[in-house]
Amino acid sequence: MDTAGEIEEGSPRVEEDKIFVAVGKEVKESKSTLSWALKNSGGRKICIFHVHVPAQMIPMLGGKFPANQVNKQEVMAYRELERKKMHDALNEYRNICLRAGVRAETIDIEMDNIEEGIVELITQRRIKKLVMGAAADKYSKKLTDLKSKKAIFVREKAHVSCHIWFVCKELLIYTRQGNLEGSEPASPIRVTGQAEILRSSCPPSPRGQKNYVKLSNPVQDLIRRVSSGSSRRRITSVFSPEATAVIGTAPPIQLAGEEISSGCEESRISRRSTSRLSEASTWSASDVHGTLESISTVKDEGSEEGTALYSVYGSIENLHFSSPPNELFLEELPKDDIYYQLEQAMVEAESSRREAYEESLRRRKAEKHALEAIRKAKASQSLYEEEKKQREELEVFLWKEKQELEMLKIQRDQVMEELRVTLDHRSKLESQIADSDQMVSELEDKFRSAMQLLVEIKKERDELMTERDNVVREAEELRKTREEVATSSHRPQFFSQFSFLEIDRATGSFDPSMKIGDGGYGIVYRGTLRQTPVAIKMLHADNLEGRVEFQQEVDVLSRVRHPNLVTLIGACPEAWALIYEYLPNGSLEDRLACKDGTPPLSWQTRIRIAVEVCSALIFLYSNKPHSIIHGDLKPANILLDANFVTKLGDFGISRLIHSTESSNPSMFCYKTSPKGTFAYMDPEFRATRELTSKSDVYSFGIIVLRLLTGRPAMGIVNEVQYALEKGNLNAVLDASAGNWPYLQAEQLAHLALSCSEMSRKNRPNLEAEVWRVLEPMGACWGALSFSRLASGEHCRVPSYFICPILQEIMRDPHVAADGFTYEAEGLRAWLDSGHDTSPMTNLKLDHLSLIPNHALRSAIQEWLEQP
Structure with a gap:
């Protein structure tokens, strides 16, 4: 019976002993994943791999452009920089492993998609254990499933044999169990021999049932045992302990974990002989030689057990068999010889087992070296491909450089031609210059003569200008003196x-x-x-x-x-x-504070004070020939006479500005150091050191707000503005002044706030805007103010009863074009003396007509008739 055996090698070994860790390009984001893998590796090897996605948008000139629209050299340079950064990151990951006492490998591939790259690497490397991130920075304690699209893709698309741990912030989020049945196992070594023929020809015995069979040929039994052991890559005992006791009884036999049924063995043995005795005890030389042929076949196939089987073959060949058929082998050979031969076979089998084990170790070592050589060959191939790619890119770069060099040569030839033409032109110009030099020398002589004449003329002109300036200065001084004399005379x-x-x-x-x-x-x-x-x-x-x-x-x-x-x-x-x-009534500051128990000022008197202060300021600004800026306007410098008539004083820091410096009084400006009281000082004056009439306007606005509210100057602007915005002006009005007329109080508040603007350009003009509002108020509430003064304020003569010119109680009051009331006799004397300006504002009167003020005349008569 022919028993040929064959051994087939399987596919490369699967990466089962390594734990692969997928990391990103940012170390701080994937550091926690690697740390978890190091803590839970259990001593296994660590392999770090990264999927590199080449940039499709290349940064240039402050923006980003698609790679297909950018020069290939620039794309290559930028992507090479990216690869360098990637390798730096992998080195940093490797350093983390080294600090943890673990030597790690690194793998990187380039693909257009990260998750597809991970799946591809799992398939190529047959990865069985993988650790990767689960949910990036979206981790929470309630997180029980994957949130990252990449993690979900890998979980669904990765080979079922790969066991994957999904980690976030050093915590295990999800585990995908690897299915070993679904994996692609390495092809095992297959041995086809007499043992497998027996298993294929006999029906399997029921599970748990043990049937024993007696073999007619002990040598074949030995071969089966050796062949069965080699198919499982291990050597088993050739004979059981009972084999040496009884030659006619064979021990139970197992092949690849399956017991051979006795019925199957008996049917095979019955085909050899009709005699039960020969079935139990005889074996022919042809059977032995057939068995030996099968042994030699296994040895020739180069299996790792070839040496062991060859030893068995040598031992059995020393046996002598009788070839006549249908004769009992036991009768021809002595039993002692049989026992001796069996013992020899057992010793040789044990020796073969040891040699087979050593051979298996050497083979595994050789396989390991072969795999290492294959890996190095692949790495060398990869390096070769990379070098080839770089060489091709370098060739393209050199070709472009050659093209540019050719262009430069062409441009050089063009420049040389232009240079030749220029040199020709230069020679012509040099000849022309030589001709022009003589002309220039002649012109220089003429120019020197002209310059000498010009210097003499300029000197004469300067002398004339000096004389003219002296004459103009003397004339100006004479004019000013004449004006001052004329003014003083009037x-x-x-x-x-x-x-x-x-x-x-x-x-x-x-x-x-x-x-x-x-x-x-x-x-x-x-x-x-x-x-x-x-x-x-x-x-x-x-x-x-x-x-x-x-x-x-x-x-x-x-x-x-x-x-x-x-x-x-x-x-x-x-x-x-x-x-x-x-002035017996002191300052306005004292009266607002009710100093020494004095009664508060009435609202009519306060309005009149505001009107009179405005009138005095307008008079100062329109004064000729020098306009006057007060510069320190505040309630302490506003004095009140016995009739509560306003008297503006303290001109210590005032400034005289000649009227010729500006035709507009609001544009008067004088540079000086800031002086005065902070609360009433113009903010722009403090910043720019420029004193103007608008500085007095700011101070006037603060004074009007104090007349309305009776409150301190600091912060008064914000308080009144807030009250106006809320429509609650009565809350800030001074109730001690009496029952204010709301419309007039609101009008005064708005006027004062506009005067108190922080910017000068937003403040109103006193004469053109402020006086138009205050003048009607003074005329309207004047009579009431007089009656209140007569009855409640020390019964003194009201100021409006007194002529501003004569300073006496008017008997025949008349209203002039400036809106003020004067004694008719005094005003006519003023006009007859040649004046056409207002005695109060010093402004030119629109007309010289006088209108009798009958209402004021009646009020004066009533006041004079009082007991």
Whole structure:
């Protein structure tokens, strides 16, 4: 019976002992995944792999462009930079493993899609264990399923044999179990021999049933045992312990884990002989030789058990068999010889088993070396392909460089031709220049002569200009002197000089009880000079600014007169003293604060004060030939006489600006250091150091707000503005002033807020805008103010009963074109003296007609008739 055996090698070994970890290009995002794999690797090898997706958008010139629209060299350079960054990231991952005491491998591939690259790598490498990210940064404690599209794709598309752990932030989120049945196993070594023929020819015995069979040929039994052991890559005992006891009884036999049924064995043995004795104890030489042929066949196929089977073959060949058929083998050979031969076979089989085991170890080592060689060959092939690709790219680059070089050569030839033409042209120009040099020398001689003449003419012109400037300066000084003389001749001077002795007597040797004020530049005393009550302001002699203030007030108040300006009676230069008219009601600041228990001002009086302050400011701005900016307007510098008539004072830091400097009073500007009270000071004046008439407008707005509310100046603008926005102006009006008329109060509030704008250009003009609002109020509420003054405010003469010119109670009041009321006799004398301007505002009158004020005349008569 022919028993040929064959051995087939399987496919390459699957990556079962390694754990593959999929990582991204950002180390900080995939570090947690790698850390989890290191903690749970159980000592297995770690292989880090990354799917690199080449960039399709190339950054250039501040933007990004598709790769097919960009120069190939630039695309290659950018992608090479990307690969360098990728390798740096893989090195960093490898360093993390080294710090954890694990040596890791790295694999990277390039594909257009990350998840498809992972699936492709699983299939190529036959990966059995994989760790990858699950949900990126969307992890939460309630997360129980995959959220990442890449993870879902890999879970569904990866080969079923791969066991995948999905991790997020070092926590296991999901596990996909690997299905070994669905995997593609490596092809096992198949041995086809007599044992497999037996299994195929006999029906399988029922599970759990043990049937034993006696073999007629012990040598064939030995061969079956060796062949069966080799098919499972292991060597089993050739004979059981009972084999040496009874030669006629064979032990139970198993082939590849299956027991051979006795019926099958008996049917096979019966075909050899009709005698039961021969079935149990005889075996012919042909059977032995057939068995030996099968052994030699297995050895020739190059299986790892060939050496063992060859030993068995050599042992059995030493046996001698009788060939006559139908004779008992046991009768021809002595039993001792049989036992001896069997023992020899057992020893040789054991030796063969050891040799087969050693051979299997060598074979496995050879297989390992072969796989390593294959891997290195593949790596070398990959490097070769990469080198080939780079070489092709370099050839393309060199070809382009050659093209550019050819273009440069062509351009060089063109430039050389242009240079030749230029040189020819240059030679012609040089000849022309040589001709021109002589002409230039002649022209230079003429030019020098002309320059000498020009210098002489310029010198003569400068002398004439100097003479002209001197004449103009003298003419200007004469004109100013003439104007000042003319102005002084039309304005009476009430300025007198007093001696220090008179000042000392008037103040009782500067008795402290006579002190009525103490300012930053001096002390104010009350006294009597030449039978007239006066206020004496003593400036600090050691203060330079006090001296400047002294001269400034003398210059201003000696030039102007107005009913609402404090009257300067005289001065004492010896003591640096200024003598003013005495105003018994003090300052507006004192009256708003109800100092010394004085009653609060009525709302009519407050409106009149605002009108009079505005009138005084307009007069100062329109003064000729010098306009005046007060610069320190505040309630403390607004004084009230016995009839509560406003008197604007303290011109120590005021400035005189010649009218020729600007035709518009609102454009007057003077550079100086900021002085005055912070709450009333123009914000732009503090920032730019430019004092203008709009600076006084800002201060006037704050004063009007104080007249309305009676509150402190700091923050008053925001309070009134908030009340107007909420429609609750009554909440901020000073209730002690009486029942304010709401419409007039609201109109005054809006006017004051516009004057208090932070920007100068947003503030109104006093004459053109503010006076148009205040003038009707003064005319409307004037009579009421007079009656209230007569009844409730010390019964003094109302100021509107007094003529601004004569300073007496009017008997025949008339209204002029400026809107003010004057005594008819005094106003006609003013007009007859050649004036065509208002005595109050110093502005030109529209007409010289006078209108009788019968209402005011009746009010004066009623007041005079009161007991």
